[in-house]
Amino acid sequence: MQVRFVAQPHGSQLGKLFLSELANPQPPTAVTIVSAFVARATIHRLKSRLRELHAAGTKVRLVIGVDMGGTSKEVLQELCSWSPIEVFVFKNKKAGVTFHPKIYVVERHHVADFFVGSNNLTDGGLFKNYEGAVHLSYSLPADAASLTAAKSELSKFLTPDAPVAKLLDKEYLTKLLARSDIPSEAESRQRARTAKVGSPSSAADDAFGFEPTPGALELPPNYQDLVLTANSAKLSEIKKGAKKAAQSGTKKVKKGGIMAAEPLAQIAPVSFYMELNATDGAKPKAGGKSNIPGEQRIPLPAIWSAQDYWGWPDNYTLSINPGANRKRAKKDEDPNKEKVDRIYRNWYPVWELSLVGDATKRVRKAVRMYFYENSSDFRFTAGELKSWGGEPGDIVKITRVDDGTVDFSCELVKKTHPLHAKWATYCKTGEKTDRGFGFD
Incomplete structure (x- = not known):
């Protein structure tokens, strides 16, 4: 024996x-x-x-x-x-x-x-x-x-x-x-x-030590698809219910309640892949383009289905931009129109950003990740995606690192790079989503 x-x-x-x-x-x-x-x-x-x-x-x-x-x-x-x-x-x-x-x-x-x-x-x-x-x-x-x-x-x-x-x-x-x-x-x-005891993202919490550890193996694709599909359907149901209640006037429902709801199931991915939309800071349109260079939206089902991976909600802090302090968006806007508070949940983890194929394009910095309750958008802002020439259809691979110095790595691969075809296999287009995304 x-x-x-x-x-x-x-x-x-x-x-x-x-x-x-x-x-x-x-x-x-x-x-x-x-x-x-x-x-x-x-x-x-x-x-x-x-x-x-x-x-x-x-x-x-x-x-x-x-x-x-x-x-x-x-x-x-x-x-x-x-x-x-x-x-x-x-x-x-x-x-x-x-x-x-x-x-x-x-x-x-x-x-x-x-x-x-x-x-x-x-x-x-x-x-x-x-x-x-x-x-x-x-x-x-x-x-x-x-x-x-x-x-x-x-x-x-x-x-x-x-x-x-x-x-x-x-x-x-x-x-x-x-x-x-x-x-x-x-x-x-x-x-x-x-x-849960302890917070790895809090430098002030020195009661316990930290060391990096290996993660789990890649999940079977069919299980990831099962969870994403179920959670996407549940999110759509919540949105419809909130909209119906708001229109009926029976009660005031904040759109931010979506992330407060509990998902049906969770996955623990290795990496997240997503096709970019515009990174040039174009004026927002129906497609949801950002007016901040390098800002990208992560589809809500991707966040909702892997909350620990994204550090949600433990690492995010509330900030409110009171409506009374906001300037009118247009000169002809009715000054008596009710101004709505802008509600954010923010986290500033350290990212290591890089451009695949160009060793000179690598930077480590704090990146703002936030949930904007008013429109139920989850976004992150990395100006390098714009300055390095990121375009719609290029792909980012975001990986949770948690090694004590970096929280996430973010690799940008251009459509012209040979690796793009492999990463594209993870990017599936979901319901009401114009960009492909997925996990491994």
Whole structure:
């Protein structure tokens, strides 16, 4: 038997090790995952491969917990749709008892690999968090006795049964979805936000230290499309409701309420790609061109679907330009016309901007990122996009860095550069969006 320790994230990432085992061309005879908490994005990373294995004859089983709000209703719905793959929900209703194990097992005829540690089936647990685990590899038949002993000791988790473990079928799912102690995705994010300690963007917060850490792997494109499509539809619904309410006069609705609403789901992307619109400071028109050179709008679904990535809302501060202090836009404007406050949410993170193909075009600076509530626009301002000749159809790749000195990198690639064609594959045109955008 071989034993190795896994010190995540700087040593190894358990998610990469486990996915590597699943990708082995020799199909396993059985795959068992036991986890107290489960995240929706993470199971989508495994979904395709686990289904392939099951179809090829591998025995696939998941045993999951629902204690402490660590698994959402949407996760249960998704896993229930994986039938006939076995999914068990493990819960003892005795007060003060929590289901908390994390075990990942891949069995083949000649070897059985066990990963046992603190790693939940979440992006944090498998990739980003500080976690400790041990990888035990049993060679067969030499280690058969040791493997049998291990499986016997862990049998309560690996082969669960009643009364504390129940198979997740449609009837049981209906019962679970009706419970208030199992949160929705939105409720889970609210709880996580409330429990958050420390602010990496605040230099004044010196109670804790900082060091850069690796991120998660790229999400499957189909999951990103699913989240963006669902959130885009939800945003359209909110906008229509706000407009209807404002027109009816039943109540005054601020457009800024859109970003206050909770998204249906979230993604954790590696990078964001977006085609530019005009950067020359043209007068605003129906297309939404900015009157500030280098200013660009990021489509709201892109912000709403990846709030942590953009630092929303924790890093943004409120500023109001009172309507009474504003000058009339036109000489003939009615002086008695009600002046509306301009409401902004601002953040000034450090960006490293560069022009692909020109090593002389690189600068590090604070960039204003802001949400303008009055028009529900999310924008950033980088004059270099104009001065370096950025034109409509050129593409920017914005990547969250968080290395302690830079928050984002922003690379501009011109249409004439060979890399443009590759980046363009990420830029899909969404509903009511004249520019392509997307994530990897």
